[in-house]
Amino acid sequence: MTDSTFEIFLQAPPGLEPLLAEEAREKGFLTPTPVPGGVTTRGGWEDVWRANLELRGAGRVLVRIGSFMAFHLAQLDKRAHKFPWAELLRPGETVRVDVSCRRSKIYHAGAAKQRIETALEAFGARIAGDTVQDEESDAEAGIEALTLKVRIEDNEVIFSLDSSGAPLHRRGTKQFVGKAPMRETLAALFLRACGYDGREPVYDPMCGSGTFVLEAASIAAGRAPGLSRGFAFERLASFDATRWQALRDAASGSATPELRFAGSDRDAGAVAGANANAARARLGDLATFHHAAVSDAAPLEGPPGLVIVNPPYGGRIGNKKLLYGLHGALGETLRRNFRGWRVGIVTSEAGLARATGLPVTPWGPPVPHGGLKITLFTAPPIT
Structure with missing residues (x-):
């Protein structure tokens, strides 16, 4: 987490990645590159905020927050405990952990998930439950979990945060939805x-x-x-409400087209x-x-x-x-x-x-x- 910039992944429908890359390029994001399922770019936290706020074609904005090598569960446990969670999360925040494993000596996703959740609890985070009942209980209590996506591939453990929260097609203004709606x-x-x-x-x-x-x-x-909705990144330790409001003000739109x-x-x-x-x-x-x-x-x-x-x-x-x-x-x-x-x-x-x-x-x-x-x-x- 010493680097001030990181990889940002902009989710897109398969087949339409070049269109999202074009939009990101027009909005000034750094070298957006189409990849299967989305577009990669690099930037800092303000770029993450701006991507959520301004990009019309992105379904979610994921942030690669760090990685390390781990060849067995004990090593994963130790390095997950040493990960600088305080730079990202506020104590008491609710986190949901999703883990996938591929071509790695750590092949049991459930066991890896348990080790990472233990490290987060040691930091002071609350772990979201896995069952439908847990989700319903959290929803009734107004608790929305941040999602930490963990990919273990070729023995590299990669942490990414979902900075969006609710999918970005939910603009926050549409209450009526017709038959077979298009996002x-x-x-x-x-x-x-x-x-x-x-x-x-x-x-x-x-x-x-x-x-x-x-x-x-x-x-x-x-x-x-994104002007009429909230985002998961507003609950992260890196969030600055004053800078965010300045971005919102700049994106509020003052044009009054005759069309x-x-x-x-x-x-x-x-x-x-x-x-x-x-x-x-x-x-x-x-x-x-x-x-x-x-x-x-x-x-x-x-x-x-x-x-x-x-x-x-x-x-x-x-x-x-x-x-x-x-x-x-x-x-x-x-x-x-x-x-x-x-x-x-x-x-x-x-x-x-x-x-x-x-x-x-x-x-x-x-x-x-x-x-x-x-x-x-x-x-x-x-x-």
């Missing part, structure tokens, strides 16, 4: 894949809870995604929920949602932009045979009312995307989502 982090990466940069309007004709539209409006307003963002849905309850989500996110002046069938979708006045939609694709919602007609109607509406607009369609079925009659092409590989594999299909401006 905000994934929506942000798909917007980036479509070339969206906040300088054009966005419309979603099957908006559900409004995720795509609200992410787009927040980007245009320059408002950081307007909109969505529609045939479900009146979804529309009401999306408008309530917009109000909670302080985006009600930029983003609005109204009740309309797909065939009645039409853009607001203004320049063309991006239509992006996550329609039903039969895996969890809807009869797949009937969905071809729905996608055909979507394509017809877009050709009639959205000339000049680019299109992004998220689906698990290439045939459904092609049923729109638009010249769609897949962007990147299929991405895991809710037990399915989904792909973003894009189309150039409609003529």
Whole structure:
């Protein structure tokens, strides 16, 4: 822990790591490098805070806080006790320990976990229980555990802290969630894949809870995604409330774009929920949602932009045979009312995307989502 910087791992959906690396590069993080499951970079604690606050595509931010070699449990026990926990944790903090072992002489994850937990207790930490009952009891008491991830690989013991706490797609503003919701982090990466940069309007004709539209409006307003929530790092010994508030103030977003963002849905309850989500996110002046069938979708006045939609694709919602007609109607509406607009369609079925009659092409590989594999299909401006 003598080094003032350390490795930071930004979690991303498999297949979308380059998009997150691009975002991290734009935000000034040091040499972000795509790796399976995320992006690595280096920095200090303020970089960790800023990654949680500002990065839209990251699912979690893990911090590699230290490592040492250990070839047997006694050595692990001794070195875990000597680890400088006081530089990281406050006494009395609740910690959950997750251990994995691979290609190491220490091969019993349970035994390794017990040794590390003993060292943490000797420091003064409280160990979170492993059972569902323990978790429920802690939740009722308002206790949220910090997660220490331990990887023992090739006899190297690597400690990483989850600095985020709750997954980062939980922006802290969405209370209404529709059917088959898309995570905000994934929506942000798909917007980036479509070339969206906040300088054009966005419309979603099957908006559900409004995720795509609200992410787009927040980007245009320059408002950081983490402003309305708390993070696990606020409970670490390294946390400085004054410096953190300065970062928050700088990321609060002062832009007032003239663009307007909109969505529609045939479900009146979804529309009401999306408008309530917009109000909670302080985006009600930029983003609005109204009740309309797909065939009645039409853009607001203004320049063309991006239509992006996550329609039903039969895996969890809807009869797949009937969905071809729905996608055909979507394509017809877009050709009639959205000339000049680019299109992004998220689906698990290439045939459904092609049923729109638009010249769609897949962007990147299929991405895991809710037990399915989904792909973003894009189309150039409609003529």
